[in-house]
Amino acid sequence: MNKEKRVLITGAAGFLGSHLCDKFIAQGFSVIGMDNFITGDKKNISHLSNHPNFTFIEHDVTEFIKIEGQLDYILHFASPASPIDYLKIPIQTLKVGSLGTHNLLGLAKAKNARILIASTSEVYGDPLVHPQPESYFGNVSTIGPRGVYDEAKRFQESITMAYHRFHGLEVRIVRIFNTYGPRMRLNDGRVIPAFMGQILRGEDLTVFGDGLQTRSFCYVDDQVEGIYRLLFSDYSEPVNIGNPNEITILDFAEEIIKLSNSNQKIVFKPLPQDDPIQRQPDISLAKRLLDWEPKVIREIGMKITFNYFKGLSHDELYKKEHKDFSSYNKH
Numbered sequence: 001m002n003k004e005k006r007v008l009i010t011g012a013a014g015f016l017g018s019h020l021c022d023k024f025i026a027q028g029f030s031v032i033g034m035d036n037f038i039t040g041d042k043k044n045i046s047h048l049s050n051h052p053n054f055t056f057i058e059h060d061v062t063e064f065i066k067i068e069g070q071l072d073y074i075l076h077f078a079s080p081a082s083p084i085d086y087l088k089i090p091i092q093t094l095k096v097g098s099l100g101t102h103n104l105l106g107l108a109k110a111k112n113a114r115i116l117i118a119s120t121s122e123v124y125g126d127p128l129v130h131p132q133p134e135s136y137f138g139n140v141s142t143i144g145p146r147g148v149y150d151e152a153k154r155f156q157e158s159i160t161m162a163y164h165r166f167h168g169l170e171v172r173i174v175r176i177f178n179t180y181g182p183r184m185r186l187n188d189g190r191v192i193p194a195f196m197g198q199i200l201r202g203e204d205l206t207v208f209g210d211g212l213q214t215r216s217f218c219y220v221d222d223q224v225e226g227i228y229r230l231l232f233s234d235y236s237e238p239v240n241i242g243n244p245n246e247i248t249i250l251d252f253a254e255e256i257i258k259l260s261n262s263n264q265k266i267v268f269k270p271l272p273q274d275d276p277i278q279r280q281p282d283i284s285l286a287k288r289l290l291d292w293e294p295k296v297i298r299e300i301g302m303k304i305t306f307n308y309f310k311g312l313s314h315d316e317l318y319k320k321e322h323k324d325f326s327s328y329n330k331h
Contacts (some may be wrong), residue, residue: 004022006030006070008113010061010104011077013040015183016118016176016223020075023224025053032067035078036060038092039085042074044183061100062092071111073231076104077118079092079153083272084189090148097152098159105163112168116231117160119238121177121279121331122150131246131280134175134238145273155240164236177242177281181220181301182308187319191215191249195256196309200317204264209271211250214290216280217242219301222294229290240280243294259302 007024008329011017015119017040024031027046033045033056048054048116059065061078079096080086086093091105093293108115124132125140140150163169180192198205218241233239247255276315309317 004030004070005072006032006115007073007075008032008034008067008071008107009075009077010034010100011040011079011118012056013042013044014077014081015044015181015185016179016220017075017077018044018183019181019220019224020077020227021048021054023228025051027228029053029073031055032057032071034059034061034065037186038089039047039080039082039185040226041183041185061103062095063142064102065103065107067107067111071107071113072135074104074108074113074115075118075227075231076101076115079118080119080149080240082185082188082190083149084187086149087145093148094152097149097156099289101156101159105160105169109163109167109169113174114231115160116172116174116227117156119173119175120149120153120155121175121240121242121281122146122276123154123157123175124276125277127278128280131244132240133282134240134285146275161237171236172233173236174227174230174236175238175240175242175281176223177218177240178215178279179218179220179223179242183220183303184305186309186312186316191252192217192305193309195253196260196306197317199256199260199262199264200309200312202264204267205253206269207249207253207266208269208275209249211253211266212248212267213271213275213277214246214248214279216243216246217298217301218294219296219298219304222296225287226290226292229292230286233290239286239289240281240283240287241292242283243298244281244283245294245298246278246280247298255302256306259306
């Protein structure tokens with residue numbers, strides 16, 4: 001790619017956003033990263049601080065966004081993505097999906113830039129169709145605790161398609177299924193970092209419900225490659241990017257115990273409200289459209305991820321989430 005092509009990546013200090021910054025820099029783009037560090041971490045992009053093709057802007061995308069000069073592509077990945085985060089900052093979660101998306105669509109229109117929106121498998125809710133194809137409309141509770149995230153993403157898709165149809169804006173929408181890898185936050189409440197954190201601290205593994213609910217885990221390198229291919233495709237409607245290899249949470253907990261050579265036990269707790277029972281992507285469209293499917297098997301991806309978490313300091317391993325989110329929910 002031409003080095004002069006400029007891409008704005010919001011949520012750049014987050015898990016996926018930081019890996020996307022690496023990908024686009026490796027492909028010769030000039031990357032502008034944007035984050036307000038509500039859930040992002042500066043250390044995720046610290047290795048890029050002196051890179052000649054990387055510029056960082058600390059900014060909240062729910063406020064007016066100004067970028068000087070040419071802008072060719074926008075990838076909107078600014079949003080809390082874990083239940084722990086979006087349950088603590090429900091209003092900001094709704095705002096980044098609505099006001100933030102509106103601001104970025106307006107910026108894309110002004111710059112004549114193509115924009116890719118990060119949606120989620122959560123738009124399917126607790127699905128009644130399995131696996132979930134893009135044509136499935138979902139089974140979502142608008143007023144449940146998870147609705148602040150689910151509905152923010154569903155609105156995000158709607159306004160994106162409205163800009164495409166009404167303004168002719170070039171848009172792409174990726175529906176991201178469970179993704180894992182280095183730079184995940186250990187205490188963000190998602191399955192993989194939760195289990196690995198418990199293993200490394202010598203705690204029993206917590207499984208919610210009976211553990212027979214399923215998830216499908218995609219390694220971050222595969223996810224980033226799928227997103228990259230989607231951006232440069234000619235398709236404007238949502239595309240599932242995830243790994244269709246489904247596993248129960250209980251079986252997955254046993255895999256983690258085996259991987260770590262530990263002898264921790266599994267303890268069961270009540271299933272959270274509206275927690276989906278099944279999650280598995282139908283990736284037929286991505287295979288046909290993008291010639292994409294995941295390559296990294298779970299055994300390899302988990303070893304890499306576990307070794308990353310093992311490398312964390314004692315303070316990071318035992319750190320409790322203590323950030324004051326109150327100011328983000330005032331308005």
